[in-house]
Amino acid sequence: MFKTLDDIGSGKRVLVRLDLNSPVEDGIVKDNRRFARHARTVRELVEAGHRVVVIAHQGRPGRDSFVSLDQHADLLAEYVETPVAFVDDVHGEAAVAAIRDLGAGEVLLLENVRMCEDELPERSPTEHADSEFVRSLAPEFDCYVNDAYSAAHRSHASLVGFPRHLPAYAGRVMEAEYEANTSIANREFDGPVTMVLGGAKATDVIDVMSALDEGVDNYLLGGIVGELFLRAAGYDVGYDVGDGELYDHQWADNEDRIRELLAERADRIRLPVDLAYERDEERAEVPVEGVEKTQPLLDVGATTVGDYGEVIEDSAAVFVKGALGVFEDERFADGTVGILESIASTDCFSVIGGGDTSRAIELYGLDEDYFSHVSIAGGAYVRALTGQSLPGVEALSRDD
Ligand SMILES: Nc1ncnc2c1ncn2[C@@H]1O[C@H](COP(=O)(O)OP(=O)(O)OP(=O)(O)O)[C@@H](O)[C@H]1O
Numbered sequence: 001m002f003k004t005l006d007d008i009g010s011g012k013r014v015l016v017r018l019d020l021n022s023p024v025e026d027g028i029v030k031d032n033r034r035f036a037r038h039a040r041t042v043r044e045l046v047e048a049g050h051r052v053v054v055i056a057h058q059g060r061p062g063r064d065s066f067v068s069l070d071q072h073a074d075l076l077a078e079y080v081e082t083p084v085a086f087v088d089d090v091h092g093e094a095a096v097a098a099i100r101d102l103g104a105g106e107v108l109l110l111e112n113v114r115m116c117e118d119e120l121p122e123r124s125p126t127e128h129a130d131s132e133f134v135r136s137l138a139p140e141f142d143c144y145v146n147d148a149y150s151a152a153h154r155s156h157a158s159l160v161g162f163p164r165h166l167p168a169y170a171g172r173v174m175e176a177e178y179e180a181n182t183s184i185a186n187r188e189f190d191g192p193v194t195m196v197l198g199g200a201k202a203t204d205v206i207d208v209m210s211a212l213d214e215g216v217d218n219y220l221l222g223g224i225v226g227e228l229f230l231r232a233a234g235y236d237v238g239y240d241v242g243d244g245e246l247y248d249h250q251w252a253d254n255e256d257r258i259r260e261l262l263a264e265r266a267d268r269i270r271l272p273v274d275l276a277y278e279r280d281e282e283r284a285e286v287p288v289e290g291v292e293k294t295q296p297l298l299d300v301g302a303t304t305v306g307d308y309g310e311v312i313e314d315s316a317a318v319f320v321k322g323a324l325g326v327f328e329d330e331r332f333a334d335g336t337v338g339i340l341e342s343i344a345s346t347d348c349f350s351v352i353g354g355g356d357t358s359r360a361i362e363l364y365g366l367d368e369d370y371f372s373h374v375s376i377a378g379g380a381y382v383r384a385l386t387g388q389s390l391p392g393v394e395a396l397s398r399d400d
């Protein structure tokens with residue numbers, strides 16, 4: 001459906017859009033799997049003797065994470081194993097001069113595209129193609145590669161504008177993410193399809209469940225989302241610390257849809273039968289019947305992990321969105337890690353998504369190779385699961 005790096009040839013001037021958006025702590029950009037993944041695309045372009053100019057974003061104006069890409073150049077260079085030059089300009093004279101100075105097989109990273117006013121408005125590809133940003137850079141290149149699948153749900157200039165001026169191709173990350181994440185909607189599996197749904201964002205999970213009625217045989221719920229469903233089933237769960245951020249407002253916003261889903265799909269939805277909480281600084285577990293709404297519940301319990309593991313064992317495909325507990329705290333990682341281990345021990349087709357959830361794989365030393373695909377996308381993954389098209393992918397696919 002789109003052209004790939006296999007179709008480019010060699011020795012071209014290539015503009016490549018990556019998603020290097022990273023956590024930033026005290027001004028320091030944290031290494032994460034996006035660098036390693038995108039490095040593969042960049043390395044391939046370098047090896048084909050192209051002049052490679054990278055564009056990417058970091059944060060949003062007004063946030064602490066809205067910083068320059070100078071640190072990203074060093075991190076990317078480590079993974080590509082070749083120097084990555086940096087210029088603190090997006091499309092002005094300095095950027096154009098640096099682009100023209102580039103030799104074959106060299107890599108240059110331009111400044112954070114969100115520092116340019118043309119980038120962020122959600123506009124149509126035609127409007128973005130006409131922006132000064134896109135019009136001033138496009139003539140410097142022979143082609144455009146979009147590898148930023150995880151930002152492709154945004155209709156921003158650097159993601160949709162260039163394919164109107166230049167032959168456009170998908171990078172390796174774009175290809176792999178697209179294929180894996182749309183497979184729940186596009187592929188037939190030879191056996192039951194299971195979704196593990198957790199995390200903290202009820203609306204995301206409900207949207208995914210609503211969109212995927214036919215294709216899914218089992219929903220295994222956990223995390224805050226699981227507790228909201230348990231509440232609909234009549235259990236006294238959902239202790240909210242502070243000003244009601246996690247449960248009460250999500251309950252108020254989603255109660256009707258949760259009740260509807262539970263009534264319609266009772267035979268396919270599995271809820272936790274036990275939960276974990278903190279007692280005397282240790283992990284303790286309680287069956288859901290015995291839960292009182294007096295303390296935060298931070299993970300699913302061991303019986304739930306066992307039950308869910310049996311369902312996974314019988315599945316042909318498993319898709320994960322959201323963690324089953326607060327896995328960042330080792331005491332409450334058993335649910336998330338236990339489920340990931342169950343998936344890893346079967347040979348089913350598996351996709352692990354959600355930026356936070358896939359971090360658990362790294363944190364607890366699981367081998368990525370045990371899964372068919374570990375996504376680096378958050379919002380784009382949810383949209384793909386719900387069957388929505390992504391503007392950045394659409395822009396690559398146009399054939400007029
Ligand atoms: N019972 C719980 N109580 C509090 N927090 C929880 C609970 N269960 C899971 N979480 C938190 O949910 C977070 C993951 O939620 P989120 O919905 O953001 O998942 P994600 O899909 O992996 O991420 P993203 O959408 O950001 O890419 C984790 O950081 C975890 O600590």
Ligand SMILES: O=C(O)[C@H](O)COP(=O)(O)O
Nearest residue numbers: 019021150151154378379
């Ligand atoms: O990190 C991400 O999920 C993407 O880069 C999109 O970033 P955004 O939500 O700031 O548009």
